Amino acid sequence: MTYREMSGAALDGELRAVRQRHQELSTRGLSLDMTRGKPCAEQLDLANGILSCVGPAEIAAASSDPRNYGGLDGLPEAKRLFADYMGVGNDEILVAGNSSLALMYDSLVRAWLFGVPGSPRPWGKLDKVKFVCPSPGYDRHFAICESLGIEMIVVDMNGDGPDMDAVERLTAADDSIKGIWCVPRYSNPTGVTFSATVVDRLSSMRAAPDFRIYWDDAYAVHHLDDDPQPLPSIVDACKKAGNPDRPLLFGSTSKISFAGAGVAVMAASTANLKDQMRHMGMQTIGPDKINQLRHVRFFRDMAGIEAHMKKHAAIIRPKFASVRASFEANVSGTGIAALSQPRGGYFFSMDGLPGTAARTVALAAEAGVKLTPAGSTFPLGRDPQDRNLRLAPTLPGLPEIEQAMEIICNSVRLAALEKLCA
Amino acid sequence: MTYREMSGAALDGELRAVRQRHQELSTRGLSLDMTRGKPCAEQLDLANGILSCVGPAEIAAASSDPRNYGGLDGLPEAKRLFADYMGVGNDEILVAGNSSLALMYDSLVRAWLFGVPGSPRPWGKLDKVKFVCPSPGYDRHFAICESLGIEMIVVDMNGDGPDMDAVERLTAADDSIKGIWCVPRYSNPTGVTFSATVVDRLSSMRAAPDFRIYWDDAYAVHHLDDDPQPLPSIVDACKKAGNPDRPLLFGSTSKISFAGAGVAVMAASTANLKDQMRHMGMQTIGPDKINQLRHVRFFRDMAGIEAHMKKHAAIIRPKFASVRASFEANVSGTGIAALSQPRGGYFFSMDGLPGTAARTVALAAEAGVKLTPAGSTFPLGRDPQDRNLRLAPTLPGLPEIEQAMEIICNSVRLAALEKLCA
Numbered sequence: 001m002t003y004r005e006m007s008g009a010a011l012d013g014e015l016r017a018v019r020q021r022h023q024e025l026s027t028r029g030l031s032l033d034m035t036r037g038k039p040c041a042e043q044l045d046l047a048n049g050i051l052s053c054v055g056p057a058e059i060a061a062a063s064s065d066p067r068n069y070g071g072l073d074g075l076p077e078a079k080r081l082f083a084d085y086m087g088v089g090n091d092e093i094l095v096a097g098n099s100s101l102a103l104m105y106d107s108l109v110r111a112w113l114f115g116v117p118g119s120p121r122p123w124g125k126l127d128k129v130k131f132v133c134p135s136p137g138y139d140r141h142f143a144i145c146e147s148l149g150i151e152m153i154v155v156d157m158n159g160d161g162p163d164m165d166a167v168e169r170l171t172a173a174d175d176s177i178k179g180i181w182c183v184p185r186y187s188n189p190t191g192v193t194f195s196a197t198v199v200d201r202l203s204s205m206r207a208a209p210d211f212r213i214y215w216d217d218a219y220a221v222h223h224l225d226d227d228p229q230p231l232p233s234i235v236d237a238c239k240k241a242g243n244p245d246r247p248l249l250f251g252s253t254s255k256i257s258f259a260g261a262g263v264a265v266m267a268a269s270t271a272n273l274k275d276q277m278r279h280m281g282m283q284t285i286g287p288d289k290i291n292q293l294r295h296v297r298f299f300r301d302m303a304g305i306e307a308h309m310k311k312h313a314a315i316i317r318p319k320f321a322s323v324r325a326s327f328e329a330n331v332s333g334t335g336i337a338a339l340s341q342p343r344g345g346y347f348f349s350m351d352g353l354p355g356t357a358a359r360t361v362a363l364a365a366e367a368g369v370k371l372t373p374a375g376s377t378f379p380l381g382r383d384p385q386d387r388n389l390r391l392a393p394t395l396p397g398l399p400e401i402e403q404a405m406e407i408i409c410n411s412v413r414l415a416a417l418e419k420l421c422a
Numbered sequence: 423m424t425y426r427e428m429s430g431a432a433l434d435g436e437l438r439a440v441r442q443r444h445q446e447l448s449t450r451g452l453s454l455d456m457t458r459g460k461p462c463a464e465q466l467d468l469a470n471g472i473l474s475c476v477g478p479a480e481i482a483a484a485s486s487d488p489r490n491y492g493g494l495d496g497l498p499e500a501k502r503l504f505a506d507y508m509g510v511g512n513d514e515i516l517v518a519g520n521s522s523l524a525l526m527y528d529s530l531v532r533a534w535l536f537g538v539p540g541s542p543r544p545w546g547k548l549d550k551v552k553f554v555c556p557s558p559g560y561d562r563h564f565a566i567c568e569s570l571g572i573e574m575i576v577v578d579m580n581g582d583g584p585d586m587d588a589v590e591r592l593t594a595a596d597d598s599i600k601g602i603w604c605v606p607r608y609s610n611p612t613g614v615t616f617s618a619t620v621v622d623r624l625s626s627m628r629a630a631p632d633f634r635i636y637w638d639d640a641y642a643v644h645h646l647d648d649d650p651q652p653l654p655s656i657v658d659a660c661k662k663a664g665n666p667d668r669p670l671l672f673g674s675t676s677k678i679s680f681a682g683a684g685v686a687v688m689a690a691s692t693a694n695l696k697d698q699m700r701h702m703g704m705q706t707i708g709p710d711k712i713n714q715l716r717h718v719r720f721f722r723d724m725a726g727i728e729a730h731m732k733k734h735a736a737i738i739r740p741k742f743a744s745v746r747a748s749f750e751a752n753v754s755g756t757g758i759a760a761l762s763q764p765r766g767g768y769f770f771s772m773d774g775l776p777g778t779a780a781r782t783v784a785l786a787a788e789a790g791v792k793l794t795p796a797g798s799t800f801p802l803g804r805d806p807q808d809r810n811l812r813l814a815p816t817l818p819g820l821p822e823i824e825q826a827m828e829i830i831c832n833s834v835r836l837a838a839l840e841k842l843c844a
Contacts, residue, residue, distance in 0.1 A: 036491075038490055038491050039490065041487065044487065044489045044490060045478075047489075048477075048478050048481075051476060051477050051478070051481070051712070052474060052477055054473060055470075055473050055474055056467075056470050056473070059470075059473070065463065065466065066682065066683070067466045067469075067680040067681065067682060067683060068460055068461065068466060068680070068681045068682055069458075069460050069676070069681040069682050070682065071682070097519050097520065097710070098519065098709065098710045099705075099706040099707065099708075101705065101706055101707060102705050102706045105704060105705040105706070106705070109531060109535070112535070113531070113534070113535075113546075113570070114569075124535075124546070140704075140707075143704055144704055147536075147701070147704045148535070254491070258489040258490070258712065259489065259490045259491040260488065260489060260490055260491050260492065260493070260707070260708055260709075260710060260711050260712070261488070261489060261710045261711065261712040261713065279569070282527060282562075282565055282566055282569045283521075283523065283524050283527040283528070284521040284523055284524045284527070285521065285523060285562075285682070286521075286682055287520065287682075288519070288520045288682060288683045288710065288713065289682050289683065290473070290680065290682070290683040291683065291710065291713070
């Protein structure tokens with residue numbers, strides 16, 4: 001019986017039992033953390049071979065000396081590998097340092113200071129700049145906009161991607177809208193992969209001439225299943241629609257090789273890349289090409305990356321299953337919350353009763369489980385319904401996840417019951 | 423006899439002889455490059471041990487897992503090493519990626535977008551922003567200013583640093599002057615190391631409250647001699663003068679370990695670093711800490727770095743000596759040019775007769791030697807006297823340097839003679 005179906009007296013009894021359970025759980029003195037989308041040590045160990053795969057012989061065999069200066073757009077053999085990875089041509093890719101977030105931040109800052117191809121003037125010289133922010137989404141995307149003073153317009157994330165009716169209505173009417181944030185595969189945190197229809201509509205919709213899709217393909221090969229849902233190429237779709245400069249694609253090996261010592265890439269039209277590199281050339285002489293060579297030597301090709309990702313999946317699949325199982329056993333029958341069904345990526349998204357997310361986080365903290373602050377999956381940290389929670393199950397071990405989920409499920413129930421019995 | 427002392431007829435004879443020699447040299451079909459301040463392969467080989475000095479055991483022994491996310495200001499053991507290197511406290515350093523140029527560019531962009539501690543408003547919101555640019559100087563510093571639209575005020579580089587009478591006069595009178603570019607040790611390209619008096623005057627002079635010294639200590643340990651001239655601490659001097667937030671220090675191991683795969687650092691007051699990191703935290707989750715650990719493991723401490731630099735000096739000292747010897751043998755007697763006497767760093771600076779630098783570069787190119795474009799050591803690429811040339815002797819081999827210098831010296835003479843006989 002769901003909580004909505006229960007009588008007031010039954011709910012009061014349930015509240016007393018769940019509160020009692022909360023107090024018991026709180027006495028355990030646990031300290032668990034379900035906030036960080038970080039790989040666990042066992043995942044990192046998978047790539048330890050990368051530490052030793054480049055020595056003097058591999059340096060000597062490289063297309064140019066990767067130890068020296070130069071190569072603003074990356075080592076040629078790394079460009080080939082990651083052009084494959086991003087599904088673009090060899091002239092549509094640049095390979096950079098360890099952070100795709102930095103590539104996104106820097107490209108937005110460049111647009112702010114200098115504009116992009118098609119900009120009448122730098123975005124920072126406009127009265128108003130707005131971004132469409134499908135939410136729940138990735139807090140660090142929103143933080144970049146916030147820091148530059150970009151107005152964020154929330155649109156819903158549906159099961160197949162952003163609410164395109166809303167997106168189209170917005171961009172058609174307002175040329176101060178200069179971008180949209182997208183995590184098109186296993187979206188952070190909802191796990192959604194964009195449908196072909198959404199990709200087509202994003203590519204062909206009316207928008208400002210210097211409108212850009214910030215396409216953060218962070219989880220391009222991060223499948224949990226063996227039959228991943230295909231994602232059509234945004235590059236091809238935008239070319240077909242006559243908007244070849246619209247998408248800016250980002251990716252990295254942070255969750256393939258090492259989170260802090262991977263390789264980040266950007267893919268875009270040659271016009272966009274030429275523009276980026278003109279400014280990048282003021283900022284740096286070039287990226288760490290030895291680390292790029294390490295990745296080329298260790299993974300060799302896309303088949304190597306895909307085989308490696310199956311090892312990741314084998315480690316984290318049981319963790320995702322544990323979260324799901326605990327939710328099914330402890331919450332789903334109550335009808336008070338829905339848990340996402342990610343088939344890849346790093347997160348679960350849970351929607352509880354409106355007005356209970358912040359309380360759930362506080363209750364879980366009392367019982368020793370740290371959760372991502374409520375609201376952080378929305379621009380400015382404000383979830384208008386105070387109902388969304390993000391769970392990150394990759395870093396903790398299975399026993400910790402089981403303990404944490406017991407507390408989280410009980411906290412969700414208690415927060416709901418407090419609301420329903422108030 | 424110098425050219426100035428020669429009769430018109432003697433000069434005409436000399437012109438014919440030198441032009442004849444130029445034609446002979448030009449037929450050799452050489453292709454030599456004296457433009458790039460890059461280490462040679464033999465120098466890079468010195469650090470090949472860095473490729474293999476970090477494996478799983480060193481990862482496990484690190485203060486935190488350097489493979490994972492985090493550590494915005496760097497790995498703690500790397501911070502300790504580079505605090506020593508920069509001569510600052512452990513809370514006055516951050517260790518970043520492979521490019522100190524990127525640290526400089528980004529910190530200037532942050533000042534532009536958000537201001538610095540003490541700024542009434544972001545620099546980009548001011549009517550006018552100016553930088554003092556001691557010249558000849560480093561073209562990439564000037565290019566950053568140019569790209570942001572910062573007005574550059576040229577002051578002379580003297581034998582002990584910038585012309586401080588001019589600098590003091592400028593900064594005292596004009597609060598739109600927000601910075602000065604300094605390469606305080608073995609300055610690019612003049613080789614000058616700033617005197618204690620210059621350091622004191624920079625620290626204590628009157629300037630805008632948000633004035634910053636961009637102190638690019640690129641050649642901190644890059645001595646050619648065994649008895650380097652000491653450089654007083656700009657950090658200590660500014661603290662003593664009551665201007666603790668004035669200096670921003672930058673350094674890197676690009677010319678210690680690998681030019682493209684070193685570690686870059688920034689040192690500054692805690693107030694400055696806190697401000698930088700607030701914005702850096704929007705841009706990136708953290709630097710490549712594995713590469714930082716490689717540097718810690720390979721060099722261990724300052725003594726290790728200093729011992730390593732002696733090996734560099736042993737390789738490049740003969741190259742510097744060759745440039746000097748060729749100049750002494752072929753040009754200095756003519757009285758038409760002066761060559762710097764660098765005791766470290768990567769460059770020679772040559773001042774020829776006014777109005778001859780561009781012509782010298784063109785003549786050298788005709789004879790197969792690529793030189794840095796005339797003017798590039800001045801803001802906007804404009805040497806007001808068209809007389810300064812930069813020579814970079816580290817990358818070519820000794821035989822190439824000898825061949826190149828023969829051509830360069832003859833080109834300097836020919837350009838001067840064309841002028842004198844015109």
